[in-house]
Amino acid sequence: MRDLLIGIDAGTSVIKSVAFDLKGRQLAAAAIPNSYETIGRTGAVQDMARTWADTARTLSDLAGKIDNLASRVAAIAVTAQGDGTWLIDRVGEPVGKGWLWLDARAGDIVTRLRGETGDAERFRHTGSGLAACQQGPQLRWMLEHAPEMMHGAVTGFHCKDWLYFKLTGKRATDPSEACFTFGDFSERRYSDEVIDFLGLAPHKGLFPEIVDGATTYHPLSDSAAALTGLTAGTPVVLGYVDVACTALGAGLYDLETETGCSVIGSTGMHMRLARGADDVRLTEDRTGYTMCMPVPGIYSQMQSNMAATLNVDWILAVAGGLLKSVGVERSKADLLGHVEGWLAEAKERPPLFHPYISEAGERGPFVDATARASFLGLSTSNGFADMVRAVFDGLALAARDCYLAMGPLPRQVRLTGGAARSTSLRRILAGALGADIQTTEREEAGAAGAAMIAAVSLGLYGSMDECAKEWVTPCLRASEPADATLSRHFDSVFPAYKASREALSPLWETITGQQDKLP
Numbered sequence: 203m204r205d206l207l208i209g210i211d212a213g214t215s216v217i218k219s220v221a222f223d224l225k226g227r228q229l230a231a232a233a234i235p236n237s238y239e240t241i242g243r244t245g246a247v248q249d250m251a252r253t254w255a256d257t258a259r260t261l262s263d264l265a266g267k268i269d270n271l272a273s274r275v276a277a278i279a280v281t282a283q284g285d286g287t288w289l290i291d292r293v294g295e296p297v298g299k300g301w302l303w304l305d306a307r308a309g310d311i312v313t314r315l316r317g318e319t320g321d322a323e324r325f326r327h328t329g330s331g332l333a334a335c336q337q338g339p340q341l342r343w344m345l346e347h348a349p350e351m352m353h354g355a356v357t358g359f360h361c362k363d364w365l366y367f368k369l370t371g372k373r374a375t376d377p378s379e380a381c382f383t384f385g386d387f388s389e390r391r392y393s394d395e396v397i398d399f400l401g402l403a404p405h406k407g408l409f410p411e412i413v414d415g416a417t418t419y420h421p422l423s424d425s426a427a428a429l430t431g432l433t434a435g436t437p438v439v440l441g442y443v444d445v446a447c448t449a450l451g452a453g454l455y456d457l458e459t460e461t462g463c464s465v466i467g468s469t470g471m472h473m474r475l476a477r478g479a480d481d482v483r484l485t486e487d488r489t490g491y492t493m494c495m496p497v498p499g500i501y502s503q504m505q506s507n508m509a510a511t512l513n514v515d516w517i518l519a520v521a522g523g524l525l526k527s528v529g530v531e532r533s534k535a536d537l538l539g540h541v542e543g544w545l546a547e548a549k550e551r552p553p554l555f556h557p558y559i560s561e562a563g564e565r566g567p568f569v570d571a572t573a574r575a576s577f578l579g580l581s582t583s584n585g586f587a588d589m590v591r592a593v594f595d596g597l598a599l600a601a602r603d604c605y606l607a608m609g610p611l612p613r614q615v616r617l618t619g620g621a622a623r624s625t626s627l628r629r630i631l632a633g634a635l636g637a638d639i640q641t642t643e644r645e646e647a648g649a650a651g652a653a654m655i656a657a658v659s660l661g662l663y664g665s666m667d668e669c670a671k672e673w674v675t676p677c678l679r680a681s682e683p684a685d686a687t688l689s690r691h692f693d694s695v696f697p698a699y700k701a702s703r704e705a706l707s708p709l710w711e712t713i714t715g716q717q718d719k720l721p
Contacts, residue, residue, distance in 0.1 A: 209649030226673030282362035306562035309571025329492025447651030462612035470510030505604030548591030555596035567607035598634030633688030
């Protein structure tokens with residue numbers, strides 16, 4: 203009996219395969235830590251063959267947790283980290299390593315292209331601002347600086363597309379990544395105008411067919427079946443990009459409410475639902491993303507700050523390094539256990555912190571590859587606890603900055619991602635947004651969203667609305683209201699947060715330019 207769906211979510215930190223029953227209940231999961239390597243100060247790449255091997259292993263490991271898995275799987279759906287450039291040759295072998303969304307080598311190209319008049323027309327088609335993490339600027343960088351990187355390449359994938367190819371042998375991408383990178387979101391197709399503006403017209407052959415997993419699937423290949431232990435011919439569904447799947451699994455798609463959705467993980471994604479192309483609100487400064495959702499005429503508008511919990515990782519690494527220098531060893535888990543205590547000790551008005559800790563700079567609600575983190579307002583009265591609180595406040599202020607770029611602040615935000623487990627972060631975020639925060643009992647929203655697309659594709663539900671009411675609504679917890687005093691605090695400090703990041707902008711290029719000159 204085919205009574206299970208598998209959702210694969212190959213993230214930046216972890217690759218996982220999750221089994222659900224046909225009603226959306228999670229039954230088991232298998233995960234393997236992911237890894238990537240840095241190149242210089244701004245490059246970030248991932249071994250493509252290892253990524254596939256690790257993904258296949260999670261599928262075979264899942265079989266050890268569920269009896270008769272192979273005979274019970276109705277479909278497999280795959281999503282993964284977005285953006286980036288994963289090239290393969292004519293016989294399907296990787297051409298070099300996959301470039302990740304963390305790769306910032308194309309920052310100067312983005313700055314140049316954003317300064318050209320044609321970028322306004324490109325933005326009108328895609329609804330998405332240019333950023334160094336995207337495949338278009340990354341391909342331009344290769345062409346201009348290292349054309350040998352593209353020798354032999356015949357297809358350009360994103361991470362999930364590569365995994366779909368290894369599962370099925372089909373060269374394809376989905377409407378979400380195809381359109382926000384190279385297409386027209388309202389028509390869900392590639393745009394010649396966009397591709398021409400990016401200077402990639404001679405390389406159009408790289409772009410694979412757009413396949414909508416909500417209506418189409420392909421069979422699991424014999425080779426993939428042999429490697430994973432699953433049954434050849436099992437339907438495989440190409441999911442949408444991970445943030446779209448996570449938004450779907452966390453509850454953004456709800457036509458009965460006006461809710462935002464934030465994913466607070468390594469990066470921060472902040473989303474509103476657009477109920478048609480006319481409801482898409484394009485920013486004057488050409489930032490953010492517009493992503494097709496797996497429902498006709500429905501879009502997710504997103505503003506994404508490049509680094510969210512990466513800032514928390516950094517402040518904990520600072521603490522760990524200082525302790526190690528005096529002979530005290532503490533793991534990251536140990537240090538995380540102290541966070542709530544530090545937050546409780548901090549002053550009510552900590553310094554301001556701009557959470558631009560990523561070497562890739564910032565992409566939302568402004569694009570600047572040279573943006574860097576900073577503390578403002580430190581004094582001798584401040585201690586480490588105040589700095590930890592400032593980092594958490596900075597994440598919340600960045601979220602507010604992103605939501606305001608898309609319109610009024612939402613009254614409710616559905617929150618997911620690893621940091622959603624933090625009571626303090628939920629309270630701080632609610633205060634900064636002046637919104638009720640609602641989390642989900644579902645642990646794997648991205649994998650669930652991919653599996654929901656498969657459920658609709660196979661006809662198990664007549665519509666995504668029906669599927670969401672059974673898969674998502676029962677998992678939503680009670681809302682946590684914003685603290686009025688905390689909201690007033692953030693109302694008072696946000697103007698200084700925004701004004702200071704605008705004032706610092708001219709200095710970032712100077713600072714990073716000086717760093718580039720260092721040996």
